[in-house]
Amino acid sequence: MVFQDPRAHINPTRRVGAFLIEALVRNRGVGRKQALARAAEVLAEVxxxxxxxxxxxxxxxxxxxxxxxxxxxxxxLAEPRLVLADEPTTALDVTIQAEVVGILDRLRxxxxxGMVFITHDLDLALAVCGRVAVMYAGRIVEIREAEGLHQRAAHPYTLGLLGSRPxxxxxxxxxxxVPGRPVSAFEAGPGCAFADRCAHVRPxxxxxxxxxxxFQGGLVRCHRLAEITPEEAPV
Ligand code: SF4
Known part of the structure; x- marks a missing residue:
């Protein structure tokens, strides 16, 4: 897993080398010298x-x-098959962001x-991902291929996000x-969590x-899809 803020997750009292080889030495029984050589190789790779x-x-x-x-x-170094990248560029300035995204994309x-890329930046998601899952209040409300999301988005929240980009x-x-404020998963009532912010809400x-x-090539969580047309967007 790649965390959002590396300074919060890398032990500040230990050298970079000690951090990198710990799992190799302790869990995989790799010799210290060999582990350091491998760590140096991977550092060069990134x-x-x-x-x-x-x-x-x-x-x-x-x-x-x-x-x-x-x-x-x-x-x-853990040789994963799946990488979970949790807002990996949020703590970085824009130029470095582009470099880090480029590195992740090349390595992938x-x-x-496989990579699950979590972000609040819809344009970044569209640039990095093959498929996009939009979440609201802890639940997925729409899943679609990234390519063509603009044309095919159907959930009022996705349409609102797309319409909010300058x-x-x-x-x-x-x-x-999008009017109103986001609700957490705990605040959501028994119905649609987006109801208080949705222009199409009905009882x-x-x-x-x-x-x-x-729905139209994707998966969407909404009662009124058949009635809402993209022309009505954004909410
Ligand atoms: S139309 Fe209803 S179900 Fe669909 S997003 Fe709006 S409030 Fe939720």
Whole structure:
């Protein structure tokens, strides 16, 4: 798993090398020297220069972007088949974000890894992922292929998110926003969790929870799909 903030997950009192080889030495019985050599190889693979020196450094001596690469290297040393990347670029500035996303994407292709990429940035999700699952109040409300999501999105929340993105081509007095505030999974009532914010809400929406059902090539959780057309969007 690649965590959001590497500084919160890499022990600041131990050298980078000790952090990287711990699991190899303790859990897999790899010799320390061999484990350090492997760690240096993987650091080079994620674009860190002079890996031998980096292994001797402490986390505070590395920038945020470099530390996130160290975290990705630690994941690769475990030789996973599936990587869970939990907002891996949120704590980084935009240029470093692009580099880290590029590294994850390259590694995914080269190593044939599966990746679940969690993000609040819809454009980033569309750029990185093959399939997008939009969640609201702890539940998936829509799943679709990333390509064509703009044209095929059907759930009012997905449509609201798409409509809230600023456009570089069009001027607007105000940015569109989905009205109201997000609710947590604990606050959601027995019906649709999005009901208080949805322009299409009807009594049935508050009475029973909609299920995730096939709709136009994807899966959508909404009682009124047949009645809501994309022209009505955004909410
Ligand atoms: S079930 Fe009702 S409230 Fe929920 S998204 Fe669909 S139309 Fe809106």
């Amino acid at each position: 674009g860190i220069d002079d890996p031998a020196r980096r292994l001797r450094q402490y986390p505070h001596e590395l920038s945020g972007g470099m530390l996130q690469r160290v975290m990705i290297a630690s994941v690769l 292709r080269e190593r044939g890894l 456009s570089i081509d069009q001027r607007a007095e105000r940015l569109h926003a 049935v929406c508050r009475e029973s929870r909609p299920q995730l059902e096939p």
